[in-house]
Amino acid sequence: MLTIKDLAVSFRTRRGEVNAVRGVSFEVAEGETLGIVGESGSGKSVTSYALMRILDAGGRIKAGEAVYSGVDLKRASEREMQGLRGREISMIFQNPRAALNPIRKVGHQIEDVLRRHARADAQNARAKAIEAMEAVKIRDAEARYDAYPFELSGGMCQRIVCAIALACDPKLLIMDEPTTGLDITTQKAVMELVTELIRERSMSSILITHDLGLAAQYCDRIVVMKDGAIVEAGDPVRLFARPGHPYTRKLVDATPREGASIRELLPAEVRTPEPPRRISDEALLSVRDLVKTYAGKSGPVHAVKGVSFDVKAGQSVGLVGESGCGKSTTSSMVVRLLDPTSGQILFAGEDLAKRPSAGFARDPMRAKIQMVFQDATDSLNPRHTSRQTIAEPLRAMAGLRGRARAERIEELADLVGLPRPLLDRFPHQLSGGQKARVGIARAIAVNPDFLVLDEPTAALDVSIQAIVLNLLVDLRARLGMSYLFVSHDLHVVRLLCDHVVVMKGGEIVEQGPTEQVMTAPADPYTAELLEAAPKPPARDAA
Incomplete structure (x- = not known):
């Protein structure tokens, strides 16, 4: 169905031409799901954008062939591509x-693609859009038709995107990290739904991901990309x-x-x-x-309902559950970004719940409790260098000035493994891992005793x-810090935490030592979470 041969894609930049994809070749057979795995910058997404001919203005297919069902995608006119897309x-x-x-409205967005490809007209577009929503198992599709994206959960938005992509019964579906940011049960539901629809409609598909467990579970064949080139390909097992x-060994390990x-x-050579x-x-x-x-439109909304747990000094406690379970609300109250309706937050013997969040930034206790946010990019000021970002708490909470502050910034950079030359770079000049290090630094x-970590590695x-x-x-x-790790x-x-707290619907359904909860869950919901988690591929002992 699709043949890619020696594909090369380059981008014009102020520093010259950048070769993003170099000599990539692969085929996708009818009914096959091909996985493309690799890390950020490997060229996997750029390859798919080249196939769709939706590269940025500075990008171009420099060489090679891309043939879909006899159509040369490289030489097709924009009018022909508009007919193919969707x-x-x-x-x-x-x-x-x-x-x-x-x-x-999401219903109108599904209508757009149906009408663009003459699959619907003014009279039946609404009915067909609702039918497309029902096909991706959106409950009460007629009511959801009039919703805006911000009124829907992340999983529901992804189902709408799936409905748009599948509305015209395409023969080839490209999925670019389709489950990033979704919780594991929603991820499983979305992937199994798409897999079922692909099978029912005899489609081919390409799954682009850095999640090897996902690729192993859903793909017939895998290609591994690094620095714009394919380094290995074969059967996932x-x-x-x-x-x-x-x-590939590095990714698996x-x-x-x-x-x-x-x-x-970690690689064996750097393990300690x-x-x-x-x-x-x-x-x-x-x-x-x-x-x-x-306060809700039809009465009070109970986001967190009587949660109780402890974190010992030096301990790491994991707070887990699906989106909307209340774990982020709980962590925000603990770190005093939100005020609780009732209850106690006893830290070192003092009830922080009695201290309003509005003034807590100036509270002496603020230095003892700090937070590492989920999205390192969004949580860093784009106009501040790494040095300025790390300097802010030192100025505001520790009162450090001049040389003392400069030395402490460099000490922190060394502590988190951030090369000192990167201290004068802005966030957009740093990689994801480097930005995460700035957030941790x-x-x-200010030497906190307690760190709340909200999905700090989810996007890495x-x-x-x-x-x-x-x-x-x-x-x-x-x-000697303690962690509350929200994930x-x-x-x-399982790797980082000693104790785990499982939340559902604003309540704790189970908690205990991590190995005990993970190995023999007492609550059916915990077992469901464990079952939904993609099973990472295992290496042979040799």
């Missing part, structure tokens, strides 16, 4: 909210059990999996023994009967995630 080849993009028009290329220690995620640490018998943080209620700048490639997780392990031991990635929680 009707023959369709795409599900990485960020569903960014892919949808925020000021247009064979490829991941016995990777031939060092880069860096993927969190059952039975592996956190140090085993995990540092010893002491966990106190006494609780540093005690959350008691914490409640958060919002800012959080630990597996090898960068492995480095950041090991950095957190080292800092925890070296600085939906159970494999990561």
